[in-house]
Amino acid sequence: MKIERPRGTRDFLPEEMEKRRELEKIFREVAELFGYREIQTPTFEHLELFTIKSGEEIIKEIYAFKDKGGRDLALRPELTAPVMRMFVNECSHLPKPLRFYYFSNCFRYERPQKGRYREFWQFGAELIGSNSPEAEAEVILLSYRMLERAGINFELSIGDVNLLRYVLRDIPEKEAAMRLIDKEEFEALKRLLAKYDMVEIYETILQFREIKNVEEAEEVIDYDFSHLKKICEILDELGLRYFVDFTVARGLDYYTGTVFEYYAEGLGAQKQVCGGGSYRLAKLFGGEDVPGTGFAIGFDRVMELFVKSPKYEPPVVVVSLVESKEAFKIAERFRENGVKVVVDVMGRSLKKQMSFANDISAEYAVIIGKKELESGVFSVKDLVTGKQKSVSFEEAVELIKSKGRIDEE
Ligand code: HAM
Numbered sequence: 001m002k003i004e005r006p007r008g009t010r011d012f013l014p015e016e017m018e019k020r021r022e023l024e025k026i027f028r029e030v031a032e033l034f035g036y037r038e039i040q041t042p043t044f045e046h047l048e049l050f051t052i053k054s055g056e057e058i059i060k061e062i063y064a065f066k067d068k069g070g071r072d073l074a075l076r077p078e079l080t081a082p083v084m085r086m087f088v089n090e091c092s093h094l095p096k097p098l099r100f101y102y103f104s105n106c107f108r109y110e111r112p113q114k115g116r117y118r119e120f121w122q123f124g125a126e127l128i129g130s131n132s133p134e135a136e137a138e139v140i141l142l143s144y145r146m147l148e149r150a151g152i153n154f155e156l157s158i159g160d161v162n163l164l165r166y167v168l169r170d171i172p173e174k175e176a177a178m179r180l181i182d183k184e185e186f187e188a189l190k191r192l193l194a195k196y197d198m199v200e201i202y203e204t205i206l207q208f209r210e211i212k213n214v215e216e217a218e219e220v221i222d223y224d225f226s227h228l229k230k231i232c233e234i235l236d237e238l239g240l241r242y243f244v245d246f247t248v249a250r251g252l253d254y255y256t257g258t259v260f261e262y263y264a265e266g267l268g269a270q271k272q273v274c275g276g277g278s279y280r281l282a283k284l285f286g287g288e289d290v291p292g293t294g295f296a297i298g299f300d301r302v303m304e305l306f307v308k309s310p311k312y313e314p315p316v317v318v319v320s321l322v323e324s325k326e327a328f329k330i331a332e333r334f335r336e337n338g339v340k341v342v343v344d345v346m347g348r349s350l351k352k353q354m355s356f357a358n359d360i361s362a363e364y365a366v367i368i369g370k371k372e373l374e375s376g377v378f379s380v381k382d383l384v385t386g387k388q389k390s391v392s393f394e395e396a397v398e399l400i401k402s403k404g405r406i407d408e409e
Contacts, residue, residue, distance in 0.1 A: 008110070008118025010300075015312065020299075023150055023306050024103060027123045027297070030146045031101040034138070036125050039100045041082035047072040049081050052284055053254050063107045063118075075107035078252065080294060081281060083126050088287030096129025096290070103299070115270030115301050124276075124296030131278040131291035133230035136258045140231070143274050143295045144240055147262060152305050154273060156241065158260045159248030160228055161277070167204055167221070171196055175253060181205065182249035208246040217244065231258065254279040260295070264305055273301045315340040316400055317357035319381075321350055321369040330368055337397045341366070357383060364400050382406035 005011060012020065028038070047064050063075040076082055079102050091098060103123045110116055125142055127135050140158065147154050164181065168174045173192060180189040186206070193202045204221065211217050214225050214232055228244070235242060242260075250259045259277030267273070276295025283289040316334065318341050320327035331343040344353050350367075357365045367379040367388075378396045381388040387406040391399065399406075 006118070008112035008116075010117065010119075016303075018312060019306065020303060022308065023299070023303060024123070026149050026308075027103070027146050028101075030149050031125055031142065034099070034142050034145075036099040036101040036142070039083065039086065039102055040104065041076070041079065041086050041102070043105070044073045044075050045082055045085070047074040049085055049285070050074055050077060053081070053281065054252070061109055063109055076104075077108045078106055078296065079104055079122060079124055080126060080252075080254070080279065080292070080296070081285075083294075084128070084279075084281040084287075084292060085285050087128050087290070087292075088282055088285045092282070092287050092290070097135065098128040099125070100128070101125040113270070114268050115298075115304065117300060121299035122296040123299050124294060126292055126294035128282075128292045129290055131257055131280075131293050133227050134234070136278060136293050137231045137234040139276060139293050139295055140235065140242075140260055141238065141240070143260075143262065143276060143297065146297060147274065147302070150302055150306055151308055152264055152273065152302060154262045154264045155243070156260060156262050157243050157245035157248050158228070158231070158258065159244070159246050160257060161249060161255045161259050162257050163221070163223055163246055164249055166223060167201055171198060171201070178249045178253070179251070181247050182251055184247070205247065211244060211246060213244050217246065228258065250275060250277060254281055256280050256291075258293070262297075264301070267301055267304055270301060273298050273305075313340065314360050314362045315342045316364045316366060317341070317353065317360070317362045318343045319350060319353040319357065319365045319367045320344055321367075322373050326373060327368060330366075333393065334366070334397065339397055339400050354381075363403070366396060380406065 050058055050062060062077045065073055067073055083100060083102065087098065101124065103121065105119055105121050107119050110118060112118060125139060127139050144156065164178060165174060168177050171177055171193065177189060177192055180192065189205070190199065190202045193199055207220050211220065214229050218225060232244070248259050248261050255277040257278040261272055262274040263271045264273045265271065274295055274297040278291060278293040280289060280291050316339055318327055318331050320343060327343045331341045334341045348356065354365060363383055365381040365383060367381060372378055376393065377390045378393055379388055379390050380396050380399060382405055385405055385407055387409050389406050389409060
């Protein structure tokens with residue numbers, strides 16, 4: 001019986017994995033260039049870590065379960081709460097700000113569709129200890145540079161949940177209203193506001209949709225925009241392209257100030273490739289009230305658009321007619337010299353080993369017979385030209401590494 005993989009999960013074949021590693025490498029390089037250091041937290045946490053802020057409602061969206069000891073646990077749906085738990089428990093004494101990055105799988109019980117999985121990966125960063133305009137500008141800049149280096153065409157929107165909360169201050173169902181704004185369900189929002197006789201707020205929010213920068217916002221509403229202005233000043237100076245968009249409400253409810261989202265074309269409905277903002281979670285998790293700011297890039301979504309695939313180089317095939325332990329020794333010698341090789345483990349004949357080398361598009365085969373073993377001379381076959389030549393080990397390494405061609409025998 002064939003067993004299918006669970007819905008919303010994926011298998012990654014070597015080509016895909018190699019491309020993923022290439023993207024991961026780019027993200028790591030940029031994060032480290034900004035002085036961020038990698039951390040890791042467990043795949044599962046106490047369920048409470050995620051319900052403490054969001055309430056029991058969140059349980060239907062996550063993989064929550066009881067372990068054999070009856071403890072309530074959950075597979076992490078994201079990493080900001082785990083990172084802040086770790087911060088409070090392990091590193092609150094360290095000099096601030098702390099700059100962390102992570103690349104980890106997350107699990108959400110969502111309806112699977114293109115770009116939306118039940119297991120997916122986030123590459124994220126958290127700056128802990130500040131939510132000054134400078135700290136926020138830095139994390140925005142970092143996320144921007146990461147996506148830019150990956151060659152993604154994106155749009156960045158920056159908003160402020162404080163402003164939304166301020167506008168919605170008299171609405172009892174403020175969080176529900178925020179969620180409707182986040183999902184752009186404006187008709188439902190209008191109905192909700194009408195319930196409280198506050199349709200004029202709806203008009204203000206509609207106006208927000210037209211605004212593209214702080215100056216325009218100042219004309220619509222009397223609010224202190226100095227924090228956001230400072231961020232914009234830094235980003236403008238560095239030539240970043242972005243929109244100010246006060247309808248960015250974010251799906252998660254721990255944000256306390258600046259929020260931002262990146263969208264990319266070509267992904268269908270799930271086009272948000274990154275989201276982030278400032279939050280205060282440390283106190284909630286039993287620590288001091290330390291602010292944080294960060295983001296997470298949806299790695300799988302960026303992968304859909306990432307084209308810079310490294311050229312896969314097939315290995316050299318050591319075709320052996322001698323005892324396998326001798327073939328293993330020779331393969332090891334090549335590897336010690338930085339040559340990627342594979343050796344037969346199927347007990348195949350010379351002919352079959354050669355045809356395997358052709359099947360995997362190897363460029364070279366190194367043929368080891370009794371004669372070669374005794375004399376220390378190697379027969380290298382260039383599978384591109386079809387020509388073969390006897391050379392010393394050093395010459396073989398040199399030829400293969402320099403991708404030299406054998407034109408005559
Ligand atoms: P989030 O917006 O929920 O934020 O997720 C970040 C990114 O993960 C999204 O922009 C999206 O690209 C990707 N993503 C989310 N759900 C899925 C899914 N089911 N399948 C594939 N990709 C998905 C957070 O998680 C926050 N912790 C970000 C943050 C860090 N805020 C501050 N620090």
